[in-house]
Amino acid sequence: MTVVSMVLTLAVVVMWLGASMPWQVALVVGIGLDGGWLATLAYERRLAAQGDHSTVVTAVGWSFGIVATCVLIAHALGEESPGAWLAVAWLPLAAKALWLVHGMWERTALTPAALDAIRSIQQEARDGAAVARARLRAEAVTEETRLVAVTEAGARVARVQAKTAERLSGAWSALEAARRGDGTAEALTCVTERVTPASQPRWDLPVWGPVESAAVLEAAPVLSxxxxxxxxxxxxxxxxxxxxxxxxxxxxxxxxxxxxxxxxxxxxxxxxxxxxxx
The missing domain is CATH 1.10.10 (Arc Repressor Mutant, subunit A)
Known part of the structure; x- marks a missing residue:
């Protein structure tokens, strides 16, 4: 009955909209209407198989059935012989009513204690899933915040290191230029002639290299x-x-x-x- 109702609804929609738009578009609209109704029925059957029930899903299913019935009735009223279409206009609501009766029978097959136990188990599962999702979202936000902070700190350190290296390079260049200057040797000889031989009036920049660790001295006694x-x-x-x-x-x-x-x-x-x- 549900399949027949869907086929009739699809045919009416294609006939209605085929005059104002390409029939392919009208076919897509009809399939969309039937597909929404079928998806709602499938989800409602899934809930019923689990011993659960959703008023919202049931209301949406009835809405699709009412829309399909209204479409068939409106099409019947526009025909010269509406009897044939009115005879099948009740099929969508009848199909939905049969699904409702079948669901009620399935629920009566279980005892109230079993239904309560099923609802409790399903509620616990939903609560656990919600808590797990909230925990994962919180951990993701925390990790994102930590990564942002570490990235910003690393960027600041890199900028400071770059500036320091630039200043050190400039200072080193200034020292090298001073060492290679024409009057540097004479000036150093005049200032440091007590420690600098006159035959070697030059000085060298310190050299960076491996540092040899000095031998550890044995602990000497404390002198008075x-x-x-x-x-x-x-x-x-x-x-x-x-x-x-x-x-x-x-x-x-x-x-x-x-x-x-x-x-x-x-x-x-x-x-x-x-x-x-x-």
């Missing part, structure tokens, strides 16, 4: 102030003229002694003060 003053006094009196603090500090550490820079400088001041007073 008296011992520290004695060692500094001996180093101070070992040369003439007396060494500077920087030279004395180098010899002090080369000898294997260990002391903080503050304590060593304080001992240096005490020894030099005593030597000046003497």
């Amino acid at each position: 102030d008296d011992d520290l003053d004695r060692i500094v006094r001996d180093l101070f009196a070992s040369e003439t003229p007396p060494p500077s603090y920087r030279e004395l500090s180098a010899r002090f550490r080369a000898a294997g002694h260990s002391a903080g820079e503050t304590r060593l400088r304080a001992a240096w001041r005490r020894v030099t003060t005593q030597a000046g007073a003497a």
